[in-house]
Amino acid sequence: DDLAYVIYTSGSTGKPKGVMITHGNLANYLLALDHELQITREDLYLHTASIAFSSSRRQLMLPLSQGATVVIATSEQRKDPLALFAMIKQRDVTIMDAVPSFWRNCTAVLANLDGETRSRLLDNNLRLMLSASEPLLSAIPRTWAAEFRHPARHIHMFGQTETAGIVALYRIPSDIGGARAVPLGRPIANTEIFILDEAQRPCPLGIAGELYIGGAGVGRGYLNSAAQTSAKFVAHPFSETPGARLYRTGDWARLNADGQIEFVGRRDQQVKLRGFRVELGEIEAALAGHPAIRECAVIARNDTNGEKRLIAYFATEAANCRITWFRRCS
Known part of the structure; x- marks a missing residue:
């Protein structure tokens, strides 16, 4: 120790x-x-x-x-x-x-x-x-x-x-x-990974939630910062071992049908758009999959009417690119 x-x-x-x-x-x-x-x-x-x-x-x-x-x-x-x-x-x-x-x-x-x-x-x-x-x-x-x-x-x-x-x-x-x-x-060995909702309940298959990590690799905490440590290193809700903890990553993930964990985005990258929760990381991944796009970033910004819109910035190798190409990304 x-x-x-x-x-x-x-x-x-x-x-x-x-x-x-x-x-x-x-x-x-x-x-x-x-x-x-x-x-x-x-x-x-x-x-x-x-x-x-x-x-x-x-x-x-x-x-x-x-x-x-x-x-x-x-x-x-x-x-x-x-x-x-x-x-x-x-x-x-x-x-x-x-x-x-x-x-x-x-x-x-x-x-x-x-x-x-x-x-x-x-x-x-x-x-x-x-x-x-x-x-x-x-x-x-x-x-x-x-x-x-x-x-x-x-x-x-x-x-x-x-x-x-x-x-x-x-x-x-x-x-x-x-x-x-x-x-x-x-x-990997001696590691637990949980995908939990806001109430720290396991998310159903295919549903995104926050990724928590437990096991022998979880560190002691943050040096000289008890408040930050208690906020991110939380009590293990599923363990009977005294003092067991989980680390809250702030990453959003889901479990697919093959039992593999898929990264969805950062918790702080989530935005609400017209009542729907949108993962900016998923949109970036979809755009990045287009062969003409080299790099991209997506942000949420309010327009002059106060309505929130998604804006994508990208770098492309194509000499003559068309925005309609990217609107078909899915």
């Missing part, structure tokens, strides 16, 4: 909070995640994260705990996908771990290469391509499998700084279809 580290996160408020993680939290996290990923001493794990982010703990401690080698990308390589993949090939890197926006940039740059150049560059030893910390659109792993014909397995992970790191993961099938974000998957 001794403190292992304090790492600061701003969350959605912009005000830094010191998250306290114990040795027990960290040890469980590394063991449970390795049970899923099966890191070996022969692996070379690419480190791309800033040391200020919780993902840097995963990219450093997970491979070292299994006797694997950590290959640290330089700042120049992180800015240049072609230089990065040249290094990956040269150093025989076997595992790459990055946020989806980084994967999206790498994928776009590689897709613009001619087929022969790309094939030479991607003739490497990557066996696992991991993503975490943001929603991942299915188009990215589909491009790697279908267009690039790369054999590496894609795994998308979900976690929180307050739970030591990853709490769920999804093994992406090579033939994944659709244009939506891939699921968050299922919990």
Whole structure:
């Protein structure tokens, strides 16, 4: 139960909070995640994260705990996908771990290469391509499998700084279809995930609610902030263990028919529009699925009559785009 580290996160408020993680939290996290990923001493794990982010703990401690080698990308390589993949090939890197926006940039740059150049560059030893910390659109792993014909397995992970790191993961099938974000998957060992309504009751299948996390990874709380700790680390309503707690993520999610958890959006991204509750994250995911859209963001804003409207901002690769294209996104 001794403190292992304090790492600061701003969350959605912009005000830094010191998250306290114990040795027990960290040890469980590394063991449970390795049970899923099966890191070996022969692996070379690419480190791309800033040391200020919780993902840097995963990219450093997970491979070292299994006797694997950590290959640290330089700042120049992180800015240049072609230089990065040249290094990956040269150093025989076997595992790459990055946020989806980084994967999206790498994928776009590689897709613009001619087929022969790309094939030479991607003739490497990557066996696992991991993503975490943001929603991942299915188009990215589909491009790697279908267009690039790369054999590496894609795994998308979900976690929180307050739970030591990853709490769920999804093994992406090579033939994944659709244009939506891939699921968050299922919990890793010693982790509980609940999707609850406003009264902390389990939501029915397919109905969105707030995502709560329990288990051995839940941290001690926020440093020198009892009020914030009590607001986010709440009593476990379904446990008989004294002192058991759940962490309220503020994320909105639902359980699909396959038993996979799907990310819907942030609780603070919900808006009421003409009496209906609208998830801005779902709209962004639908728009991002259009091949002409590179990036997008959706906000709710009042017009001059005081009526709330949804406004989408987007960046596109298309020379002549038509708004009617995007109105058909679904």
